[in-house]
Amino acid sequence: MKERPSPYPYWFVLPAAVIFVTLFLVPTVASFWFSLTRWDLFTTTFIGLDNYRQFFKEPQLTRSLFNTVVYAVITSGTKSVLGLLLAVALTSGLWGQGFLRTVVFFPVLVSTIGVGITFATLMHPTKGLINVSLAAIGLDGPGWLTNATLAIYSVAMIDLWKGIGLATVIYIAGLSAISPDYYEAARIDGATRMQQFWRVTVPLVRPATVTVVTLSLIGGLRSFDLIWATTRGGPGFSSDVLASVIYKQYQAGFYGLSTAGNVILFLMIAVIILPLTWWFNRREVDL
Amino acid sequence: MTRRQYVTGMIAMALAGVIFILPFVFIFLTAMKTKKDASLLTFTWPKEWHLAQNFLDVLKTQNYQLLLAYFNSSVITVGAVAMLIVFGALVGYVLQRRQSRWNNLIFGAVLVGLIVPPAVVPTIWVMQGLHLFKTIHGMIFIQVAYGLAFSVLLYRSFIATIPRDLDEAAIIDGARPLQVFFKVILPLLKPVTVTLIVVQSIAIFNDFTNPLYYLPGKDNVTVQLTLFNFQSQFVSQFNLLFMNILLVTIPPLIVFIFFNRQIVAGMTAGAVKG
Amino acid sequence: MRLYPSAALLAAFALSAGFAHADTTLSLLVGNGGPDFVGLQALADAYHAAHPEVSFEIEQRPSGADGDNIVKTRLATGEMSDVFLYNSGSLFQAMKPTDTLVDLTDLANQANVLDSFKSVVTGTDGKIYGIPIGPAMGGGILYNKKIYADLGLSVPKTWADFMANNEKIKAGGKVPVIQTYGDTWTSQLFVLADFFNVQAAVPGFAADYTGNKAKYAATPAAMAGFQHQEDVFKAGYLNADFGAAKLDDGLTMLAMGEGAHYPMLTFAVANIKQNNPDKLADVGLFAQPGADAAHNGLTVWMPAGLYIPKTSKNIDEAKKFLDFVATTEACDIQTKANGATGPYLVKGCTLPSDVPAVVADMMPYFQADGMTAPALEFLSPVKGPSLEQITVEVGSGIRPAADGAALYDQDVEKQAKQLGLPNW
Numbered sequence: 001m002k003e004r005p006s007p008y009p010y011w012f013v014l015p016a017a018v019i020f021v022t023l024f025l026v027p028t029v030a031s032f033w034f035s036l037t038r039w040d041l042f043t044t045t046f047i048g049l050d051n052y053r054q055f056f057k058e059p060q061l062t063r064s065l066f067n068t069v070v071y072a073v074i075t076s077g078t079k080s081v082l083g084l085l086l087a088v089a090l091t092s093g094l095w096g097q098g099f100l101r102t103v104v105f106f107p108v109l110v111s112t113i114g115v116g117i118t119f120a121t122l123m124h125p126t127k128g129l130i131n132v133s134l135a136a137i138g139l140d141g142p143g144w145l146t147n148a149t150l151a152i153y154s155v156a157m158i159d160l161w162k163g164i165g166l167a168t169v170i171y172i173a174g175l176s177a178i179s180p181d182y183y184e185a186a187r188i189d190g191a192t193r194m195q196q197f198w199r200v201t202v203p204l205v206r207p208a209t210v211t212v213v214t215l216s217l218i219g220g221l222r223s224f225d226l227i228w229a230t231t232r233g234g235p236g237f238s239s240d241v242l243a244s245v246i247y248k249q250y251q252a253g254f255y256g257l258s259t260a261g262n263v264i265l266f267l268m269i270a271v272i273i274l275p276l277t278w279w280f281n282r283r284e285v286d287l
Numbered sequence: 288m289t290r291r292q293y294v295t296g297m298i299a300m301a302l303a304g305v306i307f308i309l310p311f312v313f314i315f316l317t318a319m320k321t322k323k324d325a326s327l328l329t330f331t332w333p334k335e336w337h338l339a340q341n342f343l344d345v346l347k348t349q350n351y352q353l354l355l356a357y358f359n360s361s362v363i364t365v366g367a368v369a370m371l372i373v374f375g376a377l378v379g380y381v382l383q384r385r386q387s388r389w390n391n392l393i394f395g396a397v398l399v400g401l402i403v404p405p406a407v408v409p410t411i412w413v414m415q416g417l418h419l420f421k422t423i424h425g426m427i428f429i430q431v432a433y434g435l436a437f438s439v440l441l442y443r444s445f446i447a448t449i450p451r452d453l454d455e456a457a458i459i460d461g462a463r464p465l466q467v468f469f470k471v472i473l474p475l476l477k478p479v480t481v482t483l484i485v486v487q488s489i490a491i492f493n494d495f496t497n498p499l500y501y502l503p504g505k506d507n508v509t510v511q512l513t514l515f516n517f518q519s520q521f522v523s524q525f526n527l528l529f530m531n532i533l534l535v536t537i538p539p540l541i542v543f544i545f546f547n548r549q550i551v552a553g554m555t556a557g558a559v560k561g
Numbered sequence: 562m563r564l565y566p567s568a569a570l571l572a573a574f575a576l577s578a579g580f581a582h583a584d585t586t587l588s589l590l591v592g593n594g595g596p597d598f599v600g601l602q603a604l605a606d607a608y609h610a611a612h613p614e615v616s617f618e619i620e621q622r623p624s625g626a627d628g629d630n631i632v633k634t635r636l637a638t639g640e641m642s643d644v645f646l647y648n649s650g651s652l653f654q655a656m657k658p659t660d661t662l663v664d665l666t667d668l669a670n671q672a673n674v675l676d677s678f679k680s681v682v683t684g685t686d687g688k689i690y691g692i693p694i695g696p697a698m699g700g701g702i703l704y705n706k707k708i709y710a711d712l713g714l715s716v717p718k719t720w721a722d723f724m725a726n727n728e729k730i731k732a733g734g735k736v737p738v739i740q741t742y743g744d745t746w747t748s749q750l751f752v753l754a755d756f757f758n759v760q761a762a763v764p765g766f767a768a769d770y771t772g773n774k775a776k777y778a779a780t781p782a783a784m785a786g787f788q789h790q791e792d793v794f795k796a797g798y799l800n801a802d803f804g805a806a807k808l809d810d811g812l813t814m815l816a817m818g819e820g821a822h823y824p825m826l827t828f829a830v831a832n833i834k835q836n837n838p839d840k841l842a843d844v845g846l847f848a849q850p851g852a853d854a855a856h857n858g859l860t861v862w863m864p865a866g867l868y869i870p871k872t873s874k875n876i877d878e879a880k881k882f883l884d885f886v887a888t889t890e891a892c893d894i895q896t897k898a899n900g901a902t903g904p905y906l907v908k909g910c911t912l913p914s915d916v917p918a919v920v921a922d923m924m925p926y927f928q929a930d931g932m933t934a935p936a937l938e939f940l941s942p943v944k945g946p947s948l949e950q951i952t953v954e955v956g957s958g959i960r961p962a963a964d965g966a967a968l969y970d971q972d973v974e975k976q977a978k979q980l981g982l983p984n985w
Contacts, residue, residue: 006385006464007384007454007458007464007467008380008381008384008385008464009381009464010381010389012377012378012380012381012464012468013377013378013381013393015370015373015374015377016374016375016377016378016431016435016439017378019370019374019428019431019432019435020396020400020432020435022413022417022432023410023413023414023428023429023432024400024405024410024432024433025396025399026409026413027405027406027409027410027412027413028399028403028405028406028409030406030409030412031406031409034406034409089295089299092292093292094292094295094296094299095292095293095295095296095297096296096297096299096300097296099300100296100299100300100303101547102543102544102547103303103304103307103308104303104307105543106307106308106311106540107307107310108486108489109489109493109536109539109540109543110493110532110536110539111492111493111495111510111511111514111532111535111536112493112495113495113511113514113515114514114532114535114536117528117529117532118310118313118314118529118532119310121313121328121525122310122313124328127327127328127329128328129309129313129328129329129330132329132330133330161306161307161310166486169482169485169486170482173445173478173479173482176478177445177448177478207444207445207447207448208444210444211440211441211444214401214440215401215437215440218401218402222402222404225495225496243404246404250407255408259406262403262404262406265404266402266403266404269402270398270402273398273402274398277398
């Protein structure tokens with residue numbers, strides 16, 4: 001009997017592949033080559049691994065690596081956990097939950113620059129609303145974005161404010177895919193709400209969890225827009241992350257060096273994300 | 288509704304109010320003030336209401352640049368999101384359903400798409416070669432290229448929750464692959480599609496860096512670019528700056544309000560189907 | 562829904578209909594807001610009035626480091642406007658002018674341009690690539706004359722005198738030194754404006770610096786700038802919100818008499834004129850004092866230049882416009898638009914008799930011999946990109962001065978290598 005052509009033909013992938021390969025893969029591969037050169041956009045001089053050596057000699061490297069990881073872990077961890085809890089709370093029939101769901105998502109709508117400007121204003125050390133309110137109850141608010149040790153954490157908080165709504169919405173979509181029959185069955189078996197949460201919700205909301213963790217971790221490691229809009233890596237270099245260091249090099253015209261930095265960032269993310277994704281994939285439940 | 292749900296709801300409202308709504312109120316109030324009033328940066332009721340005045344001032348800046356920007360940003364967003372939905376779902380579908388060696392390669396490409404920051408100048412060169420640079424449709428393709436990874440990832444995850452029996456049933460009924468996809472699968476993906484529409488259109492509408500590089504030129508302004516430019520323009524005019532932020536946030540707000548009902552409808556439909 | 566966007570487009574086009582009938586349209590790129598834009602707009606309008614067949618489209622870009630980025634990328638991808646405004650000196654060199662710009666050596670009015678400016682827009686091939694726009698700027702300490710009068714202080718000639726004044730100002734309840742790290746570039750003035758004193762102490766510094774022989778950390782005279790920044794912070798002379806305050810905040814504080822000293826470039830007087838015009842007479846300027854009272858002079862910044870990229874399609878028309886900018890008539894137009902903020906680099910350009918106090922304080926330095934020195938970035942192409950972050954760190958007490966100087970030396974290495982300078 002003649003073999004039936006698959007109902008999932010390869011050519012489905014074609015339109016996406018054409019756009020992706022031409023506008024993303026090709027330039028990216030080209031840039032790997034450029035990372036091995038001294039490149040000023042007009043001439044290219046091959047210098048081997050010099051850019052990489054220079055990048056590792058970057059005085060702020062340790063600090064920015066630390067900041068990158070801390071920022072990613074804080075934002076990703078909180079979004080993954082808090083997002084799920086919020087989603088559960090907002091699907092449990094609370095009074096005004098429709099309104100709450102909308103409100104939680106509002107910050108996602110504002111552009112990063114808009115959020116950056118707004119919070120830089122709110123966090124102004126003497127005139128900003130936050131410190132003024134704290135002063136009204138007798139507390140001396142710190143320089144949220146101007147204190148060298150505090151700055152990166154403040155930006156992480158702003159990131160959370162902006163992004164938690166998205167995590168929550170993705171979780172809500174995931175929760176809605178869980179049939180109520182499962183909960184029914186668990187209740188009949190006498191499970192408490194806690195047990196229902198751990199035994200039914202968490203395993204079955206897995207697709208959403210994987211999405212949120214992976215995306216927020218990658219996003220956190222690559223994060224640039226918000227940090228740039230609020231502190232530009234300052235004061236000094238104290239809130240620099242890898243992405244902003246790379247961007248500053250790009251701005252200064254050190255294109256080869258900046259591209260090498262991009263490669264390093266990519267490798268770093270890959271080293272963290274690939275094992276994570278493999279671990280997630282192994283345990284995927286196919287219904 | 289139980290008492291517990293009621294009380295928890297109230298507490299949640301209060302907290303949400305402070306955390307999430309307060310910054311917006313601040314933006315709104317400051318956008319209504321006069322220049323001097325706004326420069327004090329206080330959380331007070333405006334001494335005079337300058338809503339119309341500020342609105343017009345921002346609109347008129349740089350020859351009504353904001354209107355053109357709205358148009359450009361909307362075209363880019365709608366075009367890109369439409370393609371992302373269709374192409375992304377197609378790939379996610381094949382990736383999930385068909386077991387083959389190519390899967391790992393495609394999935395690897397997806398991860399690369401998520402992880403690797405784009406290389407600006409080589410991309411510009413490629414676009415120039417294809418006559419796509421500085422064009423709106425070129426920008427649309429760029430947004431599609433950068434957004435595919437996320438879309439594919441999301442679709443792949445959720446197609447896993449659709450039982451294969453449905454595909455089989457349709458095939459047995461004589462449906463061709465495209466029909467299976469469009470008539471059976473895509474409708475079931477409504478919650479994800481709607482979520483994606485909301486998320487991607489907001490992300491693309493709010494995107495700043497990509498149009499900055501790939502769509503330079505006075506006629507090519509996008510909404511975020513005007514906000515960025517006006518920062519220095521309005522350096523001591525906080526009222527106009529915040530009015531600008533307000534105006535720039537309205538389209539995503541409209542999208543969200545419109546689709547919010549769809550998200551809810553989609554979710555309840557999914558729950559009932561079970 | 563579909564009609565609305567088209568209507569908007571029509572509206573946008575209708576407004577620019579006035580430009581639709583000209584024969585040539587020159588596109589101009591300039592940093593947004595500020596005197597550069599205002600001046601260029603005035604020049605464009607005047608030229609258009611005289612030559613109606615040429616009209617202009619002015620595009621604004623962000624200023625600062627973001628702007629540097631845009632200029633370089635546009636040049637590299639051939640997307641630059643017909644004429645663009647950009648710094649002279651080391652930033653000019655970083656544009657690879659010999660590869661990217663049109664040679665302007667043979668422009669008719671090039672003879673009008675002062676040699677001092679020509680030297681900072683000359684490429685490595687000896688050709689001239691730019692025309693000056695705007696006046697030269699002095700970098701020193703803006704001070705509030707009223708506070709000085711109230712406390713009976715006199716203009717300091719040495720750093721020690723300066724600090725003594727600060728102590729008295731602090732006792733008098735005012736902020737001695739204003740810093741505005743919300744705009745990071747403003748933090749560099751203590752280091753950069755000190756160059757006159759460095760030059761006076763170590764005359765060969767610029768050349769040795771370019772040749773990788775002299776370093777900031779190893780040259781005490783050069784280190785002084787960093788040390789001063791640290792000292793001012795340590796003595797508690799700064800304003801409370803120095804970490805977040807911006808340029809305009811600082812200028813307002815100074816003009817209103819809340820703060821006494823603000824290290825800044827003289828172009829800022831245009832801001833004061835716009836925001837606090839009635840206080841203009843209260844603000845003056847003195848050169849940053851060094852160790853030696855006998856050698857006290859002003860560090861000077863050359864103005865920006867107008868350049869034409871090789872890829873322009875209207876090179877001839879653009880050249881004619883630039884020719885116009887190098888005339889006394891153009892100077893007068895700029896003075897009318899921005900007020901007088903300093904001396905022009907075109908021969909024969911004069912300033913009106915009623916200039917703001919800052920400018921009146923500045924002119925004597927230019928009129929005497931040996932009382933000015935160009936800033937280092939005009940004598941050496943080597944300038945590190947991270948100086949402003951380092952000075953913020955030193956000025957906020959995050960990093961000691963010696964460390965900061967050493968860090969800057971490292972930073973500069975990258976720029977030198979990128980430029981392909983010998984000996985690095």
